[in-house]
Structures are given as structure tokens and as C-alpha cells.
Amino acid sequence: MFAQVFEVTAMNLRNLPNRLGSSSVIVVGIGGVVGVLVAILAMASGFQSTLDRGGDPTRAVVLRGGSDNELSSFMDTQTINVVAGMPGIVEASPELYMVADVPKRSTGTDANLIVRGVSGDAFALHDEVAIVEGRPFDPGRGEIIAGRGAHAEFAGIDIGETVRLRQSEWTIVGIFEADGSAYESELWVDLPVAQSAFRLDGGASSIRLRLDSPQRVGELAELIENDPRLDLKLYGEIEFFARQGGGLTNTIRTFGYAVAIIMAIGAVFAALNTMYAAVVSRTVEIATLRALGFGRFPVVASVMIESMALALLGGVLGAAVSYFGFNGYTVSTLSNASFSQIAFDFAVTPELLRDGLVWALGLGAVGGLLPAIRAALLPITVALRGE
């Protein structure tokens, strides 16, 4: 039986070059589905991994009660000092969160760019931050270091350029990386300089903390909650970053699957069409084989295998196009939670490539099944007449 399957299939596949035009419909159709699916899902996974990247279980973020993002949060010096004096805190970094309008490179229109005022402690706390070009800013001066994503997405964010924030000119002196996290979409400046430039008088938007153990996060959250002097809320950093996505990852995924399913329906019709035509053109051949004693199963299997092989080829091509075309491609979008641009890279992961190929095989199987059954059910005598 398997020898028969092998024989018939091999014969089919050798004939393929004669049906190049119609076979390419399956390859291109399914290639298109897989390419689009993998590209859109790569966008979602890239966005998600940017959000996940920043979280450290021993770090926490303190915001004003009722705020779940830094933009809407603010606290005064006194509050900051109370929090900084709590037990279990290794490092405390008050940070000021501002937004500046800067034109994007791609569109030339203004978009919201985060400007974060940080003190010296911030670099000890955010140990993933590393200057990759230029130098750190000098405390006390109007200097900026720019994240890699901000540098890539915004016009004029280059070393030596100046940016106007409020009334003064600030000079960009360095570019930093932060392990691919959302910080790379920001500009960082010296906190005291920013406080006086923005007339904020010692206040900050949030306090970032490094704690002596991950268990401390829960204890400290409770302590802050119950302190009558404070109207604050503490989030573990992992939870905090997860909230910043605002469901965008799922929205992109839903969109990707919706488009891919609609395209897949079209691709299955195309595959059915092609495989029916292939079966019709081989009517006499199939009937001859059957007359010679080949069973129905090898005929079904051969049509299915042909369809799935073409689909797999399409899937490989589609996945390759997404991988070489989009992997690492940087884009940015407006994050709902922080009301500012967050830059991220498309991430075409091995799992996505595998899923793409599974889709291709599935679509190929669906497209081949009905034509295969029809081929197997052809009455031999009628078919031999070539009608």
C-alpha cells in the first residue's frame, strides 16, 4: 500500500512542472496568508516583549493613588522622603515624567516623546541602562541622553543636536540601551535641572524602588496602603509594565488572526480550484492507475500530498519573506496608558514560524481533501473514456 502511495505521489510531483501556472496559485496564495499572519503576530510579540523586558521582581513603582501610570501621577518632596525612609529599600529613585512634542522621522508630524528626569540613583537602580554612544549627562546641566528607540523614531534625536523643552535648549550627549525595554523610547535628563525648568519644585511623578527581596514588594505595598500620611499605591514592576500595554497586544493579535482567516478562506478556494483542475487534467491517468489495480487510498493520498507539499512550499516562502522583511524592523505607536510613543521591534520568533507552517499544512490539507475524494470516486470506465 505505501509503495503504491509513494509511486503515485512521485509520479504526481514529477508532473508538477507541467502545471506550473496553476500550482503557483497554491504556493502564492498560502504564502500570502502565512506571510501576513506571521508579520502581524510578530508585531504583537515584539510589542509584548518590549513591555515584559523591563520587569524585575525586586523593583517596584510608587504612584499617586488612583493613577495607574506616571503621566497622571505627582507627589511632593515630603512624600518622597517618607517613602524613601521605609524599610527594605535598597535604592530609591524619584523620577519626573514629562512629555514633549517632537516630530517623528517617518511622518514629520509631532508625536509625544517621554522626557524622564532622573537622579544619580537611577543608574544604580536601572542597571540594564548602558550608554552605547557618547557619554552620560553631567548633573546640573541641560543635557540629555536618548534611548535607542527614541533615537531611531524621532527626527533630530542625535548626539550634538539640541531639543527645545519648555523655554530652554537641551543638548543630546549620549545614546543608551536598556535591554530592549520601553525605556529605550525615552529621553533622560537630570532631575534637579528638569524640576527647575518645569517649575516643579522638588516634586516627582513616581518613585522607583529596589527592594532587598521580591517578597518585600507585597509587604511594602501594604505598609504604604495603610499609612494615613500617604495617598499612594505601590506596584511590582512586572505588574506595572504589563498594565502599560493597555490590551494593545491582544488587539493586534485579534486583528492579525481576523485578516489571516479571511485571507485563508480565499486561499482555500484557490487551492480547491487548482486541485480540482489538476484532478480533471489527470482523469485518464488516474483511471488507468485504478484499472491497473492501484487502490483508492493511494490516489487520495497522492492528491493530498501534492496539495500539502505546494502549501508547505508557500508557507516556507511566506515565513521567509516575513522573517527577512520584518524581523527587527522598528516601529512605534501611541501607548494608551502613557499617552506617549513606545518604540518596539517586530519579533519573528521560531514559534511564529512554526505556527505559520502549521497553518500552511492545514490549509493545504483542506484544499486538497475534496478534490482527492473526487479523484478516488471517479468511475473507472467513464473516466477512461476521457469524458
Added chain:
Amino acid sequence: MSNFRLVWANLHRHPIRTYLTLLSVLVAFLLFGLLRTLAIWFAAGPAEGASADRLVVTGKYAIIDLLPISQRNAMLTVDGVEAVTHSTWFGGNYQDPSNFFAKFPVEPRAFFDMYPESVIDPVELDAFEQTRTGAVASADLMQRFGWQIGDKIPIEADIWPMRDGNRNWVFDLVGSYTSDVGSQGSTLLFHYDFFDEARGYAPGTIGWWTVRIADADRAPEVGNAIDALFENSQNPTKTGTEDEFGRAFAAQIGDIGLMATGILSAVFFTVLLLTGNTMAQALRERIPELAVLKTLGFGNNRVAWYVLGESVLMCTLGGLLGIGLAALLAPVANSFAQQFAPGAFGMSLPVAAAGVGVAALLGVVVGAVPAWSARRLTIADALRRR
């Protein structure tokens, strides 16, 4: 047999093939309809209903910077300015963060004067003006949450705690308004005076100004004059038309248009190949028959038209069905769109017309080569092929 009937009958030669081709064309144009609508909505959604005679004035360096209310008097002195009012982003949550809608403290009467497309009952507007803690909601919000006039609407503040640190604002719902502009829906409006008095910090500030000008053609001139007023003050401004403001905001979300175009290119390349292949197949099978037609005295051009007509008919039909289905599905996609910005998401007539046009064009492109070969077919050659 009429020409059309002949073309129609030919489509039924291989019903399965015809239906499958028709369905894949349908799917392509379903995507065309949905993705074009989405791209247009993203590019212009927030700018929908923008009026050419309204300008938006924001802080120069950041859209979120607050501006002093004292700027109003200076602005009213600018030549060409007819009316000025303001709004402020309140943020906050109603019950749960997933119940997202816009909440603005405004000046009741000035707001409805500025946006005549938002219509409110005059009695309810009076009540709104006279109730310090009053609020009015757009009709869609009333329906969404089942609100009734007289209800108390609690909003938990994130940006704006009250002076005593309390974060729970409560508004008295005194009316509702309707608007045929989608972007003005999903909004709760309340009294700026109450907001300014009760908020914990930054009294006397507003989020952005809306300015009505006498002559839309002078928008750039008036905008520059307003910005010049405040250039050297503590709060320099940036002025643009409502349309520019909306588009700039949409551009922040990203280049959805480019993405839609990319996907559609992949789809159309496939469909072109598929229908092209089908048409070539249909022609090959029919060569002897075409020769017979020619023998009976049908002219070369007429035979070519039959072949072209078949492909145009199939593609146009598929296109019409696909676009029609997309128009039916647009309301479903609407709920998806609402996550990003308010605004009605529906297929516009130009999108539908473009879709059908592209479908007919696809038919011409796909049918051109087979039609040309049919035209050149000589009777003797064609009959011999069998």
C-alpha cells in the same frame, strides 16, 4: 441568444470553478472594503467632522501642558477671532477602567455655541448652566450605561484629585446631547467652574483652547497671530486647524495605511494569479468552440469581447458581493475601532465605488491576454487542435 446570455452561459460551464473563483474574488474585496475603511478611519477618524473655521490652540512644547485661563482675553483681541472656549482632559474612570470614554470640564453655553453639530435641548442646557455639579452625556453614553436624567455619575479621578485629597467626583446628570459627528460622541461634559474650584492643584488652567474664526481661508494667519501673542510668555502656544490636530493625533498611532496597503498587495497579487489562471484555463478548453463561432460568422472582435466580458463579469460580481459583505460587517469592526478613538466606523461610498472600480479593472487585466489570443485565433488552427 443575446451577447450577455452567451457570456452568462459560459460562466456555468464549470460551476465549481466559477463559484470558487467568484468566492476568492469576493474574499479579496471583502478585505479591500474592510482594510481601506480602517485605513481611512485611522488617518482621519479623529479629524472627522473637523470644521475649517475652528482652530485648536495647545501648549507649544507638549500637547499635555496646561495653559492659563488668562490667555482668553488676549486671544479675543486678535483680528478674525469670533469666539473662544476651552476644554481640559479629565482622565478618570467610571466604575472600571475598561469603561473608557472622554470626560471634559467645559463652559456649558460656550461649548454648545462652538460646536453647533452637537445638539442639546435648550431647557437641558439651561439646567446644565445653572447646576454647579451638573453634567451632560452624549446620547450613546446614556444608552451604553442605561443612564437617566437625575442620576448621579461617580468618576474616580487619576489626574485630578479634589482639594481635600478625595478622588471621587460625583456629577448630577441633567441632560444629554446628540451629534451626527461620531468623534463628538462617547463624552461626558461637566462644569469647568465646579472643576476649577474643587480640584487640588493648578487652578486657573485649562487643557486647550478652541477658537472660531470669521474666515476659514485666513486660518494660518490668525493661528500665527495667536501664537505670536504668547511666544515670549511663560506659556507659548501652537495653533492649528481642527483637521490638522486630528490628523497629527492619528499619525501618532502609526502608519496603519501602509500596513493595509501591504496586506492588500499580497491579497491582490494572489487573486490576480488565481483568476488569470482560471481565465486561461477556461479559454483553452473552449478554443474549438470559439472556432465554431468564428466559422458561423462571429467577428474577431466580438469573440474577444465575449472572453473579456466573462472575466470582467466574474470579477465585478465578486467585487460587488465582497464590498457588500464588507459593508455589512463594518459595524462588527466598529467595536474594534472604538478601542482607539471614538468615531463612527462605517464604509464610505468612495471606498465602495473604488472597490467595484478596482474589481472591474482586475477583470480587464485578467481577461486581456486570453481575449487577445481569442481574437488572433484562426479558424483552421483552432479546429485542428482537437
